[in-house]
Amino acid sequence: MAHFNFSLFTTEHTKPTQPQRRPSETHNITFIHGSSHQPPNKMNNIISCASANSSSPLPTTFLGLLLRCRSSSSHLLRDLATQEFNALSWLFLIVITTLLLSKFFKLFTLWHNAKTLPGPPSSFFLGHSNLFSRQNFTSVLSESHEKYGPIIKLWLGPTQLLVSVKDPVLIQEMLIKAEDKLPSTGKAFHLAFRKSSLFAPSFEKVQKRRKLLETELNERLLKTADLVPTKVADFITDKIENFRNKGSIDCRLVSQLMAFTIMGAAFFGEGFLAWPKAAIYEELLMKIAKDACFWASYNVPPFWRRGFWKYQCLCTKLKCLTQDILQHCRNGGKLFGHVDLEIHNGSSIKEMKLAHGVQCCSDDEFHDYHFFHDLNNHQDDKEEPCGNIMRVMFHGCQTTAALISSVLTSLAMHPEIQDKVYSEISMVGRNPSKYEHEDVYRMPLLLATIYESARLLPSGPILQRCSLKHDLSFANGVTIPAGTILVAPVELVQKDSYSWGSDASDFNPYRFLSTDMKGSALPGFAEEPPIAGFNTFVLNDPNENAAFLPFGSGTRACVGQKFIIQLVATLLVSLLKLYEIQPNSGSDHYSKSTLKNHLLQHYLNSPILFVRRGQ
Numbered sequence: 001m002a003h004f005n006f007s008l009f010t011t012e013h014t015k016p017t018q019p020q021r022r023p024s025e026t027h028n029i030t031f032i033h034g035s036s037h038q039p040p041n042k043m044n045n046i047i048s049c050a051s052a053n054s055s056s057p058l059p060t061t062f063l064g065l066l067l068r069c070r071s072s073s074s075h076l077l078r079d080l081a082t083q084e085f086n087a088l089s090w091l092f093l094i095v096i097t098t099l100l101l102s103k104f105f106k107l108f109t110l111w112h113n114a115k116t117l118p119g120p121p122s123s124f125f126l127g128h129s130n131l132f133s134r135q136n137f138t139s140v141l142s143e144s145h146e147k148y149g150p151i152i153k154l155w156l157g158p159t160q161l162l163v164s165v166k167d168p169v170l171i172q173e174m175l176i177k178a179e180d181k182l183p184s185t186g187k188a189f190h191l192a193f194r195k196s197s198l199f200a201p202s203f204e205k206v207q208k209r210r211k212l213l214e215t216e217l218n219e220r221l222l223k224t225a226d227l228v229p230t231k232v233a234d235f236i237t238d239k240i241e242n243f244r245n246k247g248s249i250d251c252r253l254v255s256q257l258m259a260f261t262i263m264g265a266a267f268f269g270e271g272f273l274a275w276p277k278a279a280i281y282e283e284l285l286m287k288i289a290k291d292a293c294f295w296a297s298y299n300v301p302p303f304w305r306r307g308f309w310k311y312q313c314l315c316t317k318l319k320c321l322t323q324d325i326l327q328h329c330r331n332g333g334k335l336f337g338h339v340d341l342e343i344h345n346g347s348s349i350k351e352m353k354l355a356h357g358v359q360c361c362s363d364d365e366f367h368d369y370h371f372f373h374d375l376n377n378h379q380d381d382k383e384e385p386c387g388n389i390m391r392v393m394f395h396g397c398q399t400t401a402a403l404i405s406s407v408l409t410s411l412a413m414h415p416e417i418q419d420k421v422y423s424e425i426s427m428v429g430r431n432p433s434k435y436e437h438e439d440v441y442r443m444p445l446l447l448a449t450i451y452e453s454a455r456l457l458p459s460g461p462i463l464q465r466c467s468l469k470h471d472l473s474f475a476n477g478v479t480i481p482a483g484t485i486l487v488a489p490v491e492l493v494q495k496d497s498y499s500w501g502s503d504a505s506d507f508n509p510y511r512f513l514s515t516d517m518k519g520s521a522l523p524g525f526a527e528e529p530p531i532a533g534f535n536t537f538v539l540n541d542p543n544e545n546a547a548f549l550p551f552g553s554g555t556r557a558c559v560g561q562k563f564i565i566q567l568v569a570t571l572l573v574s575l576l577k578l579y580e581i582q583p584n585s586g587s588d589h590y591s592k593s594t595l596k597n598h599l600l601q602h603y604l605n606s607p608i609l610f611v612r613r614g615q
């Protein structure tokens with residue numbers, strides 16, 4: 001309307017000879033003239049545009065006038081649109097340039113600050129990717145540390161810096177100061193288990209829930225741990241007998257089964273052992289965990305791929321099964337109900353289909369379940385109600401399975417140590433203490449064997465941190481720029497002769513024992529007197545050695561260490577009383593020529609035998 005009027009106005013001024021206008025038109029002209037807020041240049045533009053139009057003869061009819069006005073108004077509209085588009089483009093350009101400049105400035109600061117850090121030479125765009133394509137990650141770190149010292153830098157691309165720290169004292173400092181984990185680490189698990197506050201990259205988010213879980217594990221669950229492990233051991237013995245009838249046992253599978261059973265029984269109660277869907281749950285959890293990184297590697301969730309939707313479907317089933325087990329335990333599932341023993345032997349597809357039948361219960365139903373009560377009670381609305389449960393189950397099962405597998409392999413490869421551990425168990429068994437589950441703390445060699453296995457065969461090769469907002473300054477003056485990925489190569493540090501002596505690569509549980517009666521006891525455990533006439537060993541606190549990192553260290557250290565050591569030790573006591581663990585020497589893994597201590601990892605997850613004692 002305004003432009004229409006304005007075109008009338010300009011027409012009138014450029015053509016003074018024009019016939020007199022009707023009052024309404026004059027009124028319009030006056031209105032526009034008086035109320036126009038156009039800036040002068042815009043006005044000039046419009047005026048000149050209108051003037052250009054004025055060269056054509058004036059319409060004599062009302063229709064002609066209307067058409068004329070419409071055409072000139074569309075011109076003006078286009079003109080205005082062009083100007084507005086230009087203005088927006090400029091704004092957009094300024095914003096983008098500012099963003100790019102700030103990115104470039106950050107990048108420049110990163111390059112500048114990283115210049116002083118030692119590391120192998122790299123190309124500008126590819127960084128050190130050529131090194132990674134030739135060797136595995138740990139070998140690259142090992143070689144670089146050997147050449148360039150305890151702190152080295154590696155470029156993963158032009159913008160991503162990775163700093164590896166190998167000195168144990170600096171690692172401790174790093175693990176205390178750098179509290180956050182890489183945002184991308186949470187992505188895989190977010191996809192699989194949805195939002196959960198435990199294990200979130202930001203320490204701020206995870207802090208409160210860590211405390212709750214730690215209290216729950218160490219102050220509530222450990223006190224009742226004597227009940228469940230005995231029943232878990234009976235349950236696992238049944239399974240082992242079943243496996244034994246079929247020949248040697250796959251160490252990886254049996255360890256996974258043990259881990260899953262002790263975690264499930266500890267968290268969900270005895271009812272877990274009678275839960276008919278336990279085997280499906282275990283398989284589903286492991287499958288989802290295995291594929292998580294693949295689907296998370298897409299920058300945008302790959303909605304167009306069928307496999308992705310299948311994966312999402314499995315995740316939903318896992319959630320439903322988690323709800324189902326909570327329901328089952330609340331209803332007091334009976335011990336030793338029907339459990340499908342064949343699940344590990346490939347009947348997975350059939351079992352997966354069974355999972356379709358699982359009904360999800362309402363999210364509110366979790367809140368009265370004892371173990372997760374506090375964990376779930378404090379969650380915000382955006383959190384997945386089962387997220388923390390699934391995450392804890394996943395982390396606990398995966399790491400515990402790795403630990404059990406390491407211990408079984410070590411015992412199988414070191415029969416002399418196994419014999420001594422067995423003697424220790426028998427001796428303590430003849431003189432049990434009041435609280436049976438505390439007996440394991442009177443078995444220093446057994447505990448030392450677990451720690452030594454965790455040292456030589458850790459569940460993960462690196463610990464990872466980052467300091468997103470601030471530079472990280474070490475006491476020795478080295479500064480790591482903000483945004484750098486920080487790693488501690490656990491595998492290298494735990495086998496470093498500088499920290500562990502010349503036999504660092506050998507299996508020697510005695511390194512965690514001291515004969516000194518004043519030797520420090522494990523923190524939080526009552527120091528038990530040694531059994532007269534048996535041994536005078538005392539277990540040293542393994543965490544006293546800064547290079548002992550299977551459970552991490554610092555602000556984000558594992559809160560399950562004490563809990564899981566007690567559970568695994570108790571389970572091993574029950575198993576070693578019944579069975580001798582032997583390598584399956586008939587298998588290719590065990591050729592005599594390679595039976596060397598430092599090749600223990602070579603035998604990890606190879607077939608083992610559970611030979612009944614006294615047979």
Ligand code: HEM
Nearest residue numbers: 199396399400403459550551552553556557558559560564
């Ligand atoms: C053998 C068994 C286990 C091993 C080897 C293990 C190992 C680890 C490691 C290496 C970390 C990372 C530490 C770091 O970055 O400094 C960690 C973190 C953690 N673990 Fe474990 N863990 C085990 C069992 C468990 C169990 C049974 C639970 C709970 C029931 C648990 C709960 C946690 C929690 C809550 C965190 C911290 C997560 C965070 O702050 O982001 N862990 N664990």
